[in-house]
Amino acid sequence: MNPQIGFLLNKTLESLRVSNLDLAELYLKQAMRIESNNPHVYRLLGVLSTNRKKYPEALDYFNKSLKFLPKNSLALCNLGNVFYDLKNYEKALDIYDKSIKLDPNFEEVWSNRGNVLFEMNRYEEALVNYDKAINLKPSYADAWSNKGNTIRQLGLPEDSIIYYDRALSLKPDHHEAAWNKSLALLLLGDYQHGLPLYESRWRSKSISEIAEKRSFDKPTWLGMESLNGKTILLYGEQGLGDFIQFCRYAKLVADLGAKVILEVPQSLAIVLTDLAGVSELVIKGQELPPFDFCCPLLSLPLAFNTNVASIPAENAYIASDSNKVSEWGSKLGPKTKKRVGLVWSSISSFQHDSKRSLLLSDFVKALPTEGYEYICLQKEIKDCDKEFFREYKNIQYYGDQLNDFSDTAALIECVDLVISSCTSVPHLSAAMGKETWVIVPYVPDWRWLLDREDSPWYPSVKLYRQSAINDWSGVLERVRKDLAGTLLG
Known part of the structure; x- marks a missing residue:
């Protein structure tokens, strides 16, 4: 050579x-x-x-x-x-x-x-x-x-x-x-x-693949410096569910004497307008005001030295808009049965999405055909589910009317229970304090921990776990049995 x-x-x-x-x-x-x-x-x-x-x-x-x-x-x-x-x-x-x-x-x-x-x-x-x-x-x-x-x-x-x-x-x-x-x-x-x-x-x-690394000319706060009288920017780095889960820390940051600026995705702007602890909300892409420190949301548990016992787990820290709730109530019409909001998959490009998303043809095995009114909380339906969804007439769909998460929150307020795979919707539902059943894979995301049916992050969540890799059948059967028992109760 x-x-x-x-x-x-x-x-x-x-x-x-x-x-x-x-x-x-x-x-x-x-x-x-x-x-x-x-x-x-x-x-x-x-x-x-x-x-x-x-x-x-x-x-x-x-x-x-x-x-x-x-x-x-x-x-x-x-x-x-x-x-x-x-x-x-x-x-x-x-x-x-x-x-x-x-x-x-x-x-x-x-x-x-x-x-x-x-x-x-x-x-x-x-x-x-x-x-x-x-x-x-x-x-x-x-x-x-x-x-x-x-x-x-x-x-x-x-x-x-x-x-x-x-x-x-x-x-x-x-x-x-x-x-x-x-x-x-x-x-x-x-x-x-x-x-x-x-x-x-x-x-x-x-x-x-899962996060956006940002660069600012201000130091990252990880709990060491005093924030009294300082301004701090909190920003998202990963998915919408992560944003919803960890924005709860804004109040703890404000309690340290800081003015909190929260940069939010457009889709979450309305639903987080009144989030406790936030002094100023900035939509991502807009010019940021001056600040002294910054911190990505998923670094806040470290900054507050969080352990499982000290997770700030208020029952509800996100509220729906009452006017939108009324509008959605009118769209749904008179309530004659218990209403269940459903999510079985996401449109996420997340590398391991297949481990947490289900086919609708499988998911419906968890749903008793009588006694409930089922409402789809997904904005989009995957191509692989569209044909089955057209033939299956037992789920109401309003995806084209869900303009952002404030609509999703209002629709959640109109149901009695949310049943969902691990997407952003159960985070929103649980952050609102709505009873939420989350179905998770055999090895779930770290936030769901292991070997427990509850979540220290969300008091209103009940977890349904796979008992074997890639086996949803047992999970769906347990959900179906619990739904039948709830109806009888």
């Missing part, structure tokens, strides 16, 4: 390792000027494009590289990564298998193959692949961390911590392992150790 090309490729790899994509591109452009058809340059251009999520471009570069070097297991592994990112898991598996056939001792492709099997919920098979990678390279921190994720998804968060710690011992700055360890600790209710570690999310590459 041309020495200049070799030098530029090494500099490219260094830049990619620290996620300096612009610098990596400069090195690769220099290499292309020296040798325009170098397969190794093509491969790294593909890696660069993958990091930028320019997948058609990445596929083109990898295919060009493989045209020159068809038996390059590394290029095949990189190609498989594109299909993994595109969630074409069967295609990714096929390409990884070809890479392994060429080089059975290539530890990275075994770990990546494990990642695909993990996403396909084939956890036991994933573990075999991670173990293969670890046997080939015992110092492979990523494989140890990925194994920890799999153990956690098998319902063993305490055991998963062993593997995260192993990854961190090998690579102390393994931020993915640190963040995932925090999720395991929080799921176990160990907020003392989990909340400080949860701050490692900002250094995790995968945080971009």
